[in-house]
Amino acid sequence: MAPKLCALCEKSRAILKRPKTGQQICKECFFYVFETEVHNTITQAQLFKPGDRVAIGASGGKDSTVLAYVMKTLNERYDYGIHLYLLSIDEGITGYRDDSLETVKRNQQQYSMPLKILSYNDLYGWTMDAVVAQIGKKNNCTFCGVFRRQALDRGAAVLNVDHIVTGHNADDIAETVLMNIMRGDIARLGRCTSICTQGEDTIKRSKPFKYTYEKEIVMYAYFKKLDYFSTECIYSPDAYRGHARAFLKDLEAARPSAIIDIIHSGEAFAVKEEVKAAQKAQQTCKRCGYMSSNELCKACSLLEGLERGVAAVGITDRARKKMDAEGPAPEGLRTIPYFQMPAGPGPSTTIQIDTS
């Protein structure tokens, strides 16, 4: 049988079948469409303007490693004129994060981007290992997620950047759409498909891989021989999300367009105005200054629970009430340092960058 020609250039031999379109194409065309689709996403949403300082949330995993590589490539190819930084969060998970941070440090060398590492231990006084030792493996993902979100914003403030880009891919977003519907989280459902989110008091965040299939990210890393850390977190995700993820994989196997179709669905609907009006307004946490829908933000609630040994606080309202009934937070309770938005664009101030 004659070798099959690439469906795009019709010149080279096809060596892969694109999960997203089913087309059989050559390696060069794959690189080209992969990068150009990300570029389309970026330009369509007008994510950047020249001079922007942009931090890439880097975990050492495949998504953020490929993101750093592609961002650097596109910035040079299309002359975005943006300054790129790597921002890593060290959750304090022995055997998982300490190894993956080595990958990030290599990326820093390869892509010559400044790197900042912030640890949960520095920010909150707790590593995830210590959290799990106290609360067990149930709900530990809630802690980790809440802590990471704040940690990225705090790191961005340290780096004085305008914008954080994360490696969330199409599979992640499709999974989140399904999860939010099944959990009835209407507020998140309304915003989870936006490529870019920015509140008044938060740093702009966006997801350039919003339409990029996880499988294609792996393919890209494989063909570009990119160096990434591929171990899953040793603390397994909660069961409910695990069900949703397995379901999505089944859907993708039945019809690969399912992932993009779910995102398309999520973009096509909006939350009714009257429902939106009833939602809680955002305020700032009275203790740490971070945005919050209650007096205390999620991180401060979780932290107070940890410090006072009532772990479920911040997860259920019942536990919160129980702790409140025990009296106010004791004097000398360890709290998170006060959060302030970066000064905004301007002449870059001298900041401490880890160069190790």
Added chain:
Amino acid sequence: MSCGTAAEIQNAQGESVLMTKKPKYDRSNVCVKCKENTGNIVIRHVVYCKSCFDPFVKHRFKKGLEPFINISGQKKAVLKPWGNLTIGFSGGLGSTVLLDLITRCYYSSEEVDEKKGNNPRNDGIWKKVTVCYVEVSEVYSKMPGRTAEVRQFIQDSYPTFEFVPVRLSNAFDKRWWERISGGPLTKSDFAMRLDPDLAFKLLDDSSSTPLESLQAYFRSLPTQTAVHSSIQTLIRVLLLHIARSKNSSHLLLGTSLTSLAISLISGISQGGGYNIREEAQEDWTPSLTSGDGKERAVRLVRPLRDVGVKECGTYAWWRGLKVLGKAKWPGGRQSIGGLTKEFILGLEKGYPSTVSTITRTCAKLVSKDELVGICSICQRPVQGGLDTWKSQISIRSLAEVTPARLAQDPPSNSLISLLCYSCQGTLTSRSSKTISTAESEVMVTLPVWTQAKLVDRERMKGEIQDFLIDGGNE
């Protein structure tokens, strides 16, 4: 659909027919309504006794139906639909319970006892009731037809209702289309090729029978998902046309809470987010311009959308209803619909409130973008800007990348611009196993309503022909 028999179900004597499992209720096992009797069924952690369960189901059923009987703006005190009633009957649990509730609440003397005086409702709210069954066995070669069995059942149990059988192949049957006075058709057939552009043309020779057309249509669909979705769509649109031909103001389906949650998730997974509201309830008028414009909408309502499959099963059991059972379609495990059903039913065991959370969340959503028309196949709203969106997120040809190509519309003989996102996916989205480039050269005949739409467009184009430049490519 299975009857959803749960451990709590008891027989008419109140004895448990199945092994008892560990309690699933929160506090006590006393009925939450009367606070006297020991409960017989647990519904999402709440306990009901047998005598309180019946009014509970009736209440939910009426709440899901009566607010939608009058045209909006009319006062609600008197239920006054503008036309007749059509009920879609599949033989399954939901539609069996639906028929029983319709009869009990609006066509029997039972309600009068509960209320004072001579209730005018006793005459029935709708003058005429039609029960319509759609035979799907034609799609599968080895599946036996059940029309005769269903006819017998309806005639025995509901003698005052008219029974109307429909076959899935009626969707390709011009004589049937004429009988129900659909839109204009030409002598030969419009057919499409299942390529990415879905090019259509008028066939020179149209000699195939409706059954052959139906089978060719289903043979050329690219996935199991497409087969199942197309069956569901054809059933729904056939029922809507029957309802219209019977001058019905309402078409009722026996979709339970559980089934609705499944179809919402399955619809979303096939890109139908724009039509999330229609999945629960919709008002439909034929989309042809040649109508007299005074046609009133048929309203499709699912009155059991707040009654779970388990409650339906218990209701049917205690009422002693005979459930024929719905035809099972092969290949479910490989379709998005089948996978979703398995997923949701599995989840419901561990997380019993999941299905109601899904339907309540979806009820809080509205469609975001502008509506540009009605889909020529599924008859639901089409969202604008689909072409641009698609070409931006996945590049399928190197020429597409230039801005000029992005702005260009598909060729005028492409069906794409007349279809919603989901129907486009149904006809063009392939599985990872199909060989992608070997595009089918076969032309498949389109459903009669899609053909009528094309004839209608050709007629419009003819009227403005003299003013078009370059053949009038849009």
